[in-house]
Amino acid sequence: MLASGNVNGDLVFLGATQQAALVRDKQLSPVELVSAYLARIDRIDGRLRAYITVCGESALAAARRAEDAIARGEPLGVLHGIPFAVKDQFETRGVRTTAGSRILADNVPDEDATVVARLTAAGGILLGKLNLTEFALGGTVHYPFGQPRNPWNTDHDTGGSSAGSGAAVAAGLCSVSLGEDTGGSVRSPASWCGVAGHRPTWGLVSRHGCIPLAWSLDTPGPLGRTVEDCALALMLIAGPDPRDPLTARRSVPNYRAALTREVRGLRVGVIRELTHGPETDPEMRAAVVGAVGVLRDLGADVSEVSLPLVPRAGAAFMAICDSEGAGLHLPWLRTRPADYDEGTRRLLLAAGLLPAALVHKAQQARGLIRRQLLDALATHDVLVAPTAHRPAPAIASATTPITSRAEAATRFFTRRSFTTPAALAGVPALAVPCGFSASGLPLSLQIIGRRFADATVLRVGHAYEQATDWHRRRPAI
């Protein structure tokens, strides 16, 4: 057993990068680390429901092997001995992969998703499978595997669809997690759970072994307590994969080395429609304006940009994404409708009945929105905006029946207009905490960059994070 005397009781809230360094330096035992997370999961996850499946025995066995490898002086991977968890949308060999649905409750894959295999190959230890909205679609009313809850206030939403990925990182239930972001599903839980979450450039990370939603939008991405942890995880999961022919053939940069904190002279564009629009909560707006002030104080060149089509992005995105989902789910919708959560089923039914001509218009709108975003990025290094229009809402507010078309528009389109523009354009976007509401809920800054400029996006996020202390705060749970 390795010595761990230099580590204090905050072990589970250390960043993955810091934990990995302690493991390599023999200051931290992988067995102690995994045991600490398992104990904490046992103590509090009954309330949070971040996990669907906990791989306790296999994780401890892997931790013991990791410890033996250290003792034998073997070469160690970058993530050696570090427990990670993944959204239950990623296939894991021998471990059930449910996609958050009763329909796949007994689905046990015989192969790891590429991103899981890469983290494991780097020495990471799979701790478990994380809760999500059913089939990553959003709008789940009654989660089949328990209602995920926000660690900052358990009556409030975690954000989705990677609900458990955000909650587990925020609550100290894993070192780092993976989610999947089709239209905001990494950034939304990162925002509402007060952690960092990165949507990589589309095509940078393999989707092989990820249960699909929308082929032109799906993107696996990391969540961590620090931007550095996201950078570390991204380095490990990114890169060409012959089993996903849509992955870019570019080599993967050293994203950690790019975290220089230097943003002097960087041109930052504040998206007016999202930051100062009528839908944006005043506390969220104030926090983002404050964050922009920090970037300005660090030497960034800040100006405002207007993207007039961005308020339409949410509806366009849902038309595209949900209609693809409806096509995928058509057989089950016909044969097993009652096995879907009612919210999921109604989303798919509505999308399945959308006129094709309107879906085509949504695709064309995508081209226009993308052009507006890219034109702004041609004269700015990054764009910034709130990640969400408000802090995490009460869970109860999302479970009441829809009683009007106005209510449907507000509940589904509005918040998606904040995260979907980057998704529609295929560009990277990072969410970082930038404050708390008066009621103690996290607020979040979104940083958007050019295609394959993930390093720049992460550098700006890291610089802001290190100039503030929001990322050091922990929920009281």
Added chain:
Amino acid sequence: MTELTESQVRALAEALQLPMTGEDTTEVTHRLNAFIEALDPLIALPWAGADAAPAPVDPDRDW
């Protein structure tokens, strides 16, 4: 805007063999009408040069 009615939505779902409960029909009708209201203004946008291309065929290619 002329809204879809529940009976119209129910008929369309039946034609597509999509089972819907009564409560499903009510909510799906609201959702569809919200979609149509939100997407219809897109028809008036200037479309010159706006291909309905979802993503680069070659993922390495910049837009």
